[in-house]
Amino acid sequence: MSTAFRVGTRGSALAVTQTTTVAEALAASGSLRYSIVRVKTEGDVTSGPLSQLGGTGVFAAALRHALLRGECDVAVHSLKDLPTAQPEGLVIAATPARADVRDALCARDGLTLDGLPRGATVGTGSPRRAAQLRAARPDLNVVDIRGNVGTRLGRVAGKDRPVDDGGVGHGRAGDLDAVVLAAAGLRRLGLAGHVTEYLDPSVMLPAPGQGSLAVECRPETAASGDLAAELARLDDAPTRLAVTAERSLLARLEAGCSAPIGALARIVDGALTLEAAVCSPDGARTLRLARTGEPTADGAAALGRALAEDLLAGGAAELAGLG
Numbered sequence: 001m002s003t004a005f006r007v008g009t010r011g012s013a014l015a016v017t018q019t020t021t022v023a024e025a026l027a028a029s030g031s032l033r034y035s036i037v038r039v040k041t042e043g044d045v046t047s048g049p050l051s052q053l054g055g056t057g058v059f060a061a062a063l064r065h066a067l068l069r070g071e072c073d074v075a076v077h078s079l080k081d082l083p084t085a086q087p088e089g090l091v092i093a094a095t096p097a098r099a100d101v102r103d104a105l106c107a108r109d110g111l112t113l114d115g116l117p118r119g120a121t122v123g124t125g126s127p128r129r130a131a132q133l134r135a136a137r138p139d140l141n142v143v144d145i146r147g148n149v150g151t152r153l154g155r156v157a158g159k160d161r162p163v164d165d166g167g168v169g170h171g172r173a174g175d176l177d178a179v180v181l182a183a184a185g186l187r188r189l190g191l192a193g194h195v196t197e198y199l200d201p202s203v204m205l206p207a208p209g210q211g212s213l214a215v216e217c218r219p220e221t222a223a224s225g226d227l228a229a230e231l232a233r234l235d236d237a238p239t240r241l242a243v244t245a246e247r248s249l250l251a252r253l254e255a256g257c258s259a260p261i262g263a264l265a266r267i268v269d270g271a272l273t274l275e276a277a278v279c280s281p282d283g284a285r286t287l288r289l290a291r292t293g294e295p296t297a298d299g300a301a302a303l304g305r306a307l308a309e310d311l312l313a314g315g316a317a318e319l320a321g322l323g
């Protein structure tokens with residue numbers, strides 16, 4: 001007899017893909033069965049600019065409520081969309097091995113960032129991406145766009161909307177020269193063929209947690225039993241250390257997923273290195289710093305806080321308009 005568990009997910013193609021992949025991994029040993037529970041979130045039904053949706057966590061909140069109400073046992077989040085404050089009664093039971101952390105340019109006609117013509121129009125909903133695009137190419141016309149991955153890709157000239165992911169979408173098809181999206185999401189959706197350039201973190205530092213998933217549940221789910229054992233097996237220690245450092249930095253800066261802040265931690269030669277960039281929204285000024293710490297849970301959290309202090313001492317709050 002196998003035990004059954006319920007996995008909650010948002011309705012977007014990306015969310016369903018991520019959730020199904022994690023559920024399959026948890027059930028791979030054969031001792032567990034799963035069912036998928038669809039949860040509708042405010043972020044999926046509201047069409048205003050993301051930065052006006054009332055702060056961070058609009059995507060995560062409904063899933064978290066479903067967990068707390070016992071409507072599902074496990075929820076899979078994109079870690080970069082998850083607010084840094086851990087709610088009472090929920091734990092992150094697993095951070096699976098991280099995918100590609102980079103942002104990716106998807107341009108018409110195979111163009112790269114350097115190859116885009118002067119004044120080209122590039123769409124992104126992220127102040128972090130907008131600021132770094134403007135820093136690299138001050139001539140670009142960076143415009144705010146919304147919608148799911150397929151909708152945004154469909155705005156690029158010469159591309160059809162590649163997946164019908166059921167999300168809200170605005171703007172004419174083909175009105176942009178390029179969009180910037182996370183490589184991880186594109187790859188998970190089988191859309192990496194649209195990438196015309198993977199942007200190096202030296203040009204475009206990713207969002208804290210980008211490319212990582214967080215598997216959240218109630219504490220008792222993670223405490224004992226077959227599901228707890230599978231969750232522990234799915235957790236990837238280097239990923240957890242890296243995202244702990246990145247999110248501890250974000251928490252100390254009191255900034256959310258819409259702030260113009262990039263952060264990326266990596267384990268290099270046994271040490272944990274954290275790099276972070278805070279930009280002015282117009283991209284004219286960037287404060288970029290790095291620090292190295294101990295590759296332990298406490299060391300990672302301390303590293304994030306310490307680098308955040310360095311950034312604040314360098315004027316990060318004024319630069320990014322935080323607080």
Ligand SMILES: NCc1[nH]cc(CCC(=O)O)c1CC(=O)O
Pocket residue numbers: 014078079080081149180181182183184185186209210211212213
């Ligand atoms: N903010 C939306 C979002 N949240 C997670 C991903 C996918 C990539 C990831 O897991 O980091 C995306 C799409 C994107 O930014 O292009």
